[in-house]
Amino acid sequence: MKREGRKPPTVAQRRYLERGLTQPGGKLPLFDGEGRAVDARTVRACVEAGWAEPWFHNPLKPDWLVCRLTEAGRKAAGRTPGAS
DSSP: OOOTTOOOOOHHHHHHHHHTTTSGGGBOOSBOTTSOBOOHHHHHHHHHHTSEEEEEOOTTOTTOOEEEEOHHHHHHTTOOTTOO
């Protein structure tokens, strides 16, 4: 859950969150646009801020954290529900 007084997302965090805006269910990427794994610190920081939430466990890659946007994450990415 987002804590009061939390700083806005960093550039890397916002870029990560924005990529979930166009995905079904708000699924967040495991890899960046260059094919590199998204930094686990970015993913964890977004989860701790309440902008993302774990979605499901990947049995083939148990160390990967598959997440999706929360409503707070949509707002942090600069979009509100229903906005295009």
